[in-house]
Every structure is written in C-alpha cells, then in structure tokens.
Amino acid sequence: MHGPRGVLVCGYAPAEQEALLAMMENRGFGDAPAIFVDAGAAGLALAELLSGLLEKELHAFMAAWKTLGLPSQLWACxxxxxxxxxxxxxxxxxxxxxxxxAKR
Structure with a gap:
C-alpha cells in the first residue's frame, strides 16, 4: 500500500482505542503507529485510514478488527x-x- 506504515483512527472512545492497540500488538501490527483523532469534536465519522501495509496484511488487519465487536465504520487506504x-x-x-x- 501507498505511504508510510500506520493507521489513522477517527472517533474511537478510549476503551476502543485500547482494544485496537491490543489487537494490533497481538496480531503483529505493533510496529505500525496508530494516530487517534477525536472525530466527535471535529464532526468526523468513525473511520480507519490505513497505509503502508501489504495487501495480505490489510485483509488480516480487517479480519482481526471484526473480532473486536466495534461499531461499523468507514475504511480507506x-x-x-x-x-x-x-x-x-x-x-x-x-x-x-x-x-x-447502500442504495444498490
């Protein structure tokens, strides 16, 4: 994937941030910096923007994220x-x- 290795995360509460960081560490993504944006204050949607991952890592990351039981969000690379x-x-x-x- 394009760009430096990392994850930009919008709208996660502190407990959700901790769950995501633990998942990243446990699933081999601990080397990817995670930057958290307070989306509520900025009026932004719940989302993750990923960069610098290999395609198979992207799929593994998203599969691991699903196990956290977090609300639906926007995804981007x-x-x-x-x-x-x-x-x-x-x-x-x-x-x-x-x-x-959704209209389809």
Whole structure:
C-alpha cells in the first residue's frame, strides 16, 4: 500500500482505542503507529485510514478488527490522490460512497 506504515483512527472512545492497540500488538501490527483523532469534536465519522501495509496484511488487519465487536465504520487506504485531501474531505467522500453502495 501507498505511504508510510500506520493507521489513522477517527472517533474511537478510549476503551476502543485500547482494544485496537491490543489487537494490533497481538496480531503483529505493533510496529505500525496508530494516530487517534477525536472525530466527535471535529464532526468526523468513525473511520480507519490505513497505509503502508501489504495487501495480505490489510485483509488480516480487517479480519482481526471484526473480532473486536466495534461499531461499523468507514475504511480507506491511503492513495497518491487521497494523500492530498484533508481528512474531512476524505471521510465525506467515503460516506458518499457508502451511501451510494447502500442504495444498490
């Protein structure tokens, strides 16, 4: 995947942050920095933006995340195009895509 190895996480409560960090450590992602954004204060959606992972790591990460029982969220992988967007613009675009897919 494009960009440096890491995870940008929006909207997680402190307990959810701890659960995610524990999952990352236990599943071999402890070397990927996790940055938490207070989405509630910024009016942003619950989301994870991943970068620098191999494709098989991405699938393993998402499968491990499902075991945490956290609420549904938006997912994105950093791309050369999206790295120039603000976080709010990226999450807005992801939400529009989610809504369009839900209408199918």
């Amino acid at each position: 950093l791309t050369p195009t999206s790295e120039t967007w603000t976080l709010k613009a990226l999450l807005t675009e992801l939400d529009h895509e989610r809504q369009a897919l």
